[in-house]
Structure formats: C-alpha cells, structure tokens
Amino acid sequence: MTPRSCALTMFACLSLAAPLAFGATDSGAAHDYPTQGRVEYVLGCMDDNGHDFVNVYKCSCAIDKIAQKLSYDDFVEQSTFSKYATLGGEGGAEFRVDRAKAQTKKFRDLQKDAFKACGIGQGAGAGVAK
Template sequence: MTNAWRTLIAGCCIAAAPLALAAGDTGGDDGAAQGGHDYPTQVRVEYVLSCMDDNGHDFVNVYKCSCVIDKMAVALPYNDFVEQSTFSKYASMGGEGGAEFRMDRARAQTKKYLALQADAYRSCGIGKQTTAAAK
C-alpha cells in the first residue's frame, strides 16, 4: 500500500470517529464500560487543552490527550483525581503558602498522580511528560 493510500485511509478514519461517537459507537473503549468514573465534561476539556499546551496543538493530540484523561478516569475516582492533580500542580509552590503541598501525604499523592499520568501518556502514544513537580 502506498503512503498516499495510508494517509487517505487514516484521514477517513479520523474524520469518521466523531460520527461514530455521535451514533453511540465508542468502539468498546468507553470508560463507563470498563468501570470508569464519571468526570465532568469541563474537567475533561480543561485536561485535554492543558495536555495539548504541553505537547503541541496538533490535531492528533486531541485524540491522544483525550485518551489520557479517559485512562485516568478508568483508574481514578473523580475526587481522588482532583486531590492528586491539585497536589501535583502546586507541589513546587514556594514559601509558606506551598507548605501544605509539600507534606508527606501531599508528596505521596503527587507521586501516585504522576505515575498514573506517565502510564497513561505512554499507552496513549504521547512522549514523556515533564512537569515541575516531577523534577
């Protein structure tokens, strides 16, 4: 098969994906079907946009970053996601205000979150995530 045909076929599959989702066909990779947890749509969108900020605003990253948040939703209840992602986000906050985010429990939650995120990034085909908290 030539590269032109591969590109055409890949383009057709990507263009058909939203139509399949609108028709209710999730291809068996639905988080709810796998025992996933319900995250608000706004949180999913914010995560995907943030992921794309870190990894590029290529069209393919919409799908890759959506894959990451879907995998995280399968593995982590929403309240745990909020807690762990908050600790991770503010782990490098300096001064007295950041002291709460540097306690042992906060460090453990940050470590869990970053490990889960790294696994999701790998399985969804996104390069290694580097954050200030991971350094």
C-alpha cells in the same frame, strides 16, 4: 478567546462526548467525569505537549485512562497536589507534606502510564506534564 480556540474547545467537547453518545466505551468501566473537567485536562495536556490536532485524541485518550483508575474527586485532589508540588514559600507548604507528596507521586505515575499508552511524549524532550 480566538475563533480557533473557540472552535477547538467546541471540537474537544464534542470529541469527548461522542463516544458516550454512540455507546462506545473502553474495556474498563470509567468513572464519570464532568465534560468541563475532561476538556480542561485535554487543553492543559495540549499546552504541555503541543497543539497539534492529533493531540486532541492523544490527550483525550489519557484522561480516559486516568478516569478508569480514579474517581473524579481523587483526580481533582491528586492533580492539584501534582500541579502545586513545586510551589515555593509558605503558601506551598501544604503541598509538601507527606500526604501531598504521596498523592503527587500516585498521579504522576498514573499520568505517565496513560501518556505511554496513548503515545504522548514519544519525541525528544517531551515528558510528563508538570
């Protein structure tokens, strides 16, 4: 781990926790996600959309929007199905059944709406995370 990534990880943790510490909340009640889950999402979002400083805020916004709609357990399930939906071979078969396809679609639609609301993927060639 590089010093920059350590600092970025610590900053992301603090950025995500700060609104809770100061009592700031979004208009809707959000589900309680563990900090580690939020940070992992933000870092993955930044991997897909660029490690620009502004994406710390945009990706944090996206996970906040998702947390308003999904419980953490549903988030883990749907994001896992979405992540492995294109996994080939026998090992990926369980990610191609109808239930998995439905969960993948739900998550990708929700993520697309969150990205739009938070200004992620506005540039050419940018899209919803895989």
